[in-house]
Amino acid sequence: MNLSARKKEILRAVVTDYVKVAQPVGSRTVARRYLVGLSPATIRNEMADLEEMGYLIQPHTSAGRIPSQKGYRFYVDELMEATDLPEKEKKTIKKAFHDRKLREIEDIIKYTSRLLSSLTNYTSLILGPRLKKSAFKKLQIMPVDAQRGLLVLVTDTGFVKNKLINLPQTLSANELSRIVSYLNSKLKGLTVNKITATLIGELRRDLYYHVKFLEDTFTLLEESLAEDERRVFLGGTTNILNQPEFGDIEKVKALLTLFEQHSLLAALLARPVVGVEGVVIKIGRENLLEEVRDCSLVMTTYCLGREVVGTIGLLGPTRMEYSKTVAVLQQVVSSLQKL
């Protein structure tokens, strides 16, 4: 895959221009705006070569060319220069996180996703913290009325989960607090994925006397472990409507419907192999999900505390401002992690 310097320049020009105006770019345009000094005819020959090699596509015989997915890939891998965000924008981001006193993890994430989508005009996707990797911190049961209590679960990452449970009327306040402190002592410091079925079974046995009430407790524990583990947060879902490639209702519908299927989104974001700069770019079909065939995903992992806890990404059309998107993402994630 060795391209002459000139071919690279031309490919870059096509990508740059197409990203900007969303219309096939012809040889004249390239000659006039990007490679002054060369005639359209020369450019034409080169572009014909690039097309043959698979980097460019002609929508029809007599239109300009647009980058193929292979073209974008090459651009992203070899041609793209890192964007240095204007100081102003950097400050905005830093300040955004500073001004707010966000404490709970969920609020932080929601806020981040809004910020990302408004900065880029793409849709932001954030895969929430892996509960499994965070450590159990504290469990408390707080009586609410005669029959019910509120079970509260806190992890060291600031993740809070609560649920109303039934309490047997026969249970005295004393017994309750004994049970709670017993559970706390058993679970303390364990990461959530260490709280296995075995351990839960063991506890169940120890406390068999109160089994009925504990069922609810254990259910919550199990839910927290499984179902809720990979929560996905979205921001700016309507931004795609501004992209000219989504003038077709059917496409819009497909994407918006996808946005409601969080399990699919979670799969999309799962386990990116983070590269040099820490950012992974998935272009079009590289995404393995039919619905985002025409989209690209720019993503990275993020940490809260020391552990990698989740993935954070921006989804836009393949015709995306890759460099700027990467820069924004890096800046936001770095600010986020300083919290």
Place this chain on the structure above:
Amino acid sequence: MNLSARKKEILRAVVTDYVKVAQPVGSRTVARRYLVGLSPATIRNEMADLEEMGYLIQPHTSAGRIPSQKGYRFYVDELMEATDLPEKEKKTIKKAFHDRKLREIEDIIKYTSRLLSSLTNYTSLILGPRLKKSAFKKLQIMPVDAQRGLLVLVTDTGFVKNKLINLPQTLSANELSRIVSYLNSKLKGLTVNKITATLIGELRRDLYYHVKFLEDTFTLLEESLAEDERRVFLGGTTNILNQPEFGDIEKVKALLTLFEQHSLLAALLARPVVGVEGVVIKIGRENLLEEVRDCSLVMTTYCLGREVVGTIGLLGPTRMEYSKTVAVLQQVVSSLQKL
């Protein structure tokens, strides 16, 4: 506004047919399918009258007619017959609420909104419980680590709110529990809107010693009173994409953007004057919100416990199956309230 019986029949026919096929209905269709025995010409004359009176509209000279908003209004007020849901569907609804063990109010509402939108193919909007009207039940502060605690607030409607707050290190466990029980005793049984600024000020004075830490507590209280009070839950936001009247991206964008502005939605749902059957129907411009000019809203209030706590509605195109929508809404709300 007195219409002859025949005019009423014709208006009903036009509405019925247009709702079904989403295309202007002509005199022939009415004569053949709805008022057999009369000739198209007769129907034509009547339809011309109805148009002059403002109940029908002709999109262009040579198309059939469609109902105007006034036409829909008349239909809804005087012509529409109550739909009796098929037993099957009724059972589905009852079972849906029965099967689940939903305890927390938020889960119940979320589930209801999904149910409504999937039953009707419209978008469901639910205005959450008014915190102000619900009674304060319990407040608890649970230490999480050296610097932080989790403040949990429960109301009698099962509404739970929590927040991480900073605790001064100087505060002993004993003092903390004294403060908590003091606050509980002061606030117990009050409805939230009785917890006025005055009362909070009073408490602030009594506990001036711990002011710093209490600031957070009071902030949460105030937030719960104000900001979060009118939370809106949405279901089936993409359903509108299936309606032929939303083939235009601009319209879709306008609506979806509206769906993200919860304060506007809350205004839309606020304080409906509930009529005889308990259901209010707002057609098109009656809604006062530019974005839903072409939509109708079928809504009612709902109770949890004894008090009216919120509004629940279905938003669809003006060309809506009003009768069926009303029936579904009533059935769902009644099942919901039995919980």
Place this chain on the structure above:
DNA sequence: AATTAGCACTCTTGAATCGAGAGTGCTAAC
């Protein structure tokens, strides 16, 4: 050997035209 000017060719796009079809309004007959 690489570049470029020139030119014929292809394809899209938007406007204009046309005919079919649907539905109307009006008139005159029933």
Place this chain on the structure above:
DNA sequence: GTTAGCACTCTCGATTCAAGAGTGCTAATT
């Protein structure tokens, strides 16, 4: 009061057409 008949209007889709953009190829130029 109802209806048959008919001319008229308007939309919609297909077709045509010219303009414009861009190409590929050839031959001339550097």
